[in-house]
Amino acid sequence: MNYKIHSFRHGEIILNNEPNYNSVWHELLSAISSMSDEKIIEYHEKTKAMSISKAINNLLKDKLVALNWNAESSIFQNDEYSGNRWRLDFAKSSISVEVAFNHGEAIAWNLIKPVLAGELNHVKKEINTEIGVIICATKELKDSGGFDGSVGEYEKFLTYLDPLRDVLSVPMVIIGLEAPKTFKIDVRKIDGKNQGIVQSIKKD
Numbered sequence: 001m002n003y004k005i006h007s008f009r010h011g012e013i014i015l016n017n018e019p020n021y022n023s024v025w026h027e028l029l030s031a032i033s034s035m036s037d038e039k040i041i042e043y044h045e046k047t048k049a050m051s052i053s054k055a056i057n058n059l060l061k062d063k064l065v066a067l068n069w070n071a072e073s074s075i076f077q078n079d080e081y082s083g084n085r086w087r088l089d090f091a092k093s094s095i096s097v098e099v100a101f102n103h104g105e106a107i108a109w110n111l112i113k114p115v116l117a118g119e120l121n122h123v124k125k126e127i128n129t130e131i132g133v134i135i136c137a138t139k140e141l142k143d144s145g146g147f148d149g150s151v152g153e154y155e156k157f158l159t160y161l162d163p164l165r166d167v168l169s170v171p172m173v174i175i176g177l178e179a180p181k182t183f184k185i186d187v188r189k190i191d192g193k194n195q196g197i198v199q200s201i202k203k204d
Helices: 011-017 019-033 037-047 053-066 104-118 139-144 154-161
Strands: 003-008 070-074 087-092 095-100 131-137 172-177 183-190 193-200
Touching (some): 011 172, 037 193, 131 154
């Protein structure tokens, strides 16, 4: 799968050049690149979901867990903060990853979660984050992948960075997943439920 990268507070430079992060960073990029259109279609047709978000999540989780990333890692050790709202999607070697295919209103929260995992506060951490990575859909993927119109896209994430600059104190990288090259999703109502049907894109 192809993607775009936006670096915030020199996040990409740090990930590419610091030995402590370099190999883990490239594990993540390799996992994203390995998600072929064929694999996404195969997973999607099993889920019968509206969008390909579940397929992407499942493929990414399979790849990263196999590489010893922690999935659904709690930000805090306190049981009071053990719910999904207080979890990171993936974490390894002080890098926190959020896969953000949720409502646009959650953009600020998705950006703040790695900060909570990295900044000192009154609740003891389960993992200390030094760099955050947000994976989201570009507008192109959102439009062609069957995503709900309310999902926050990559382009909108970028507009939050400057207003929140003083709050977002950890380096970050925003990864925008691009649309598949060989297919798109046609959302249809089937048995009263929205379902995404794979439509091949004819090459010129």
